[in-house]
Amino acid sequence: MANVESRxxxxxxxxxxxxxxxxxTCWVIAVWLMDGMDMGVATRxxxxxxxxLAWVTMMAAMxxxxxxxxxARQAQVRGRVRAAPLFAGxxxxVWALAGVVAYALERPHGSLAAGAVVIAAGxxxxxxxxxxxxxxxHEDAGSGLKFGLCCVGSCIGLMAMLLAVGVMSLFWMAAVAVLACAQKLLPAKATIDVPLALAIVWLGLLIIFAPSQIPGLTPPMM
Known part of the structure; x- marks a missing residue:
């Protein structure tokens, strides 16, 4: 009995x-896969x-x-470690299916389109x-599928922003990952969330009216 409780x-x-x-591990693989791929809004x-492959690796990392x-909670509730891979998988x-939509929408575009998407995300x-x-x-979703759907619904704006400014950009990937992680783990607070939303809108306006101020947004030849 003691051994069971310990396990x-x-x-x-x-x-x-x-x-x-x-x-x-997925961060390391993503860095390797995306090396030389970042062309900002001109990324193909x-x-x-x-x-x-790159998308699923990125989603796992982020x-x-x-x-x-x-x-971990799912494994604890089920009382066995093997419940975790099913939940995580x-x-x-769900994020892999979101990648199908992202692939259909992702095309080289200009700073105007990128800025508009970022403003909408904010x-x-x-x-x-x-x-x-x-x-x-923040609630017990019950299954990985339901949790994934809730996560996509919560992060869809941030992911749209990533697609707009450069899906293969490690900098923006890391920035979105930090925001998504914080929003999953921390309770909502207007004193933080409203300024963040306004900052994203400001970024979108900057992309439209002063794209040269955003490093890596466009390749040098553009």
């Missing part, structure tokens, strides 16, 4: 460490196979750190829909 107590810590380790998605506590499957941060999905991310 159950160790399960969340084991799952948490494994999930974060997988995310760290390439073949679907390459984009799918989203698993914020989802790790939920994965179905969670990432505005989305202030909507009731965003607040609803973010709140659901």
């Amino acid at each position: 159950r107590a160790a399960t969340p810590a084991t799952v948490l460490a494994a999930t974060l380790g997988l995310a760290a 998605p390439g073949s679907f196979g390459f984009f799918a 989203m698993l750190p914020g989802a790790a506590p939920a994965v 179905s969670y990432l499957a 505005a989305y941060e202030l909507t009731p829909v965003k607040r609803y999905f973010r709140r659901r991310c």
Whole structure:
């Protein structure tokens, strides 16, 4: 009996460490895959196979750190470590499907289109829909599929911003990852969320009216 209780107590810590380790590994792979691919708004998605590999790797790197506590809770509730891969796998499957949509929409574009998308992303941060999905991310979703859907609903604005400014940019990937992780783990606070949304809108305006002020937004020859 004592051994069973000890194993159950160790399960969340084991799952948490494994999930974060997988995310760290995916960051290393993403850096390797995206080397030389960042062309800002002129980035081309390439073949679907390459984009799918890069996208799934990016989503694992960006989203698993914020989802790790939920994965660990699932293993604790189920009482076994093997429940974690199913939860995490179905969670990432939702993001993989989102990648199909991203591939269909991602095309080389100009700073005007990029700025408009970023402004819309900032505005989305202030909507009731965003607040609803973010709140659901803090609750017990029950399954990786439901948690993934809530996560996509919460982060869709941030992901649209990433696609707009450069999906293969490690800088923007890291920035969006930090924001997404913080929003999954921390409660919503207007004193933080409203200035953040306004900052994103300001970034969008800067992209439209002063694109040269945004490093890496356009390749040198443009």
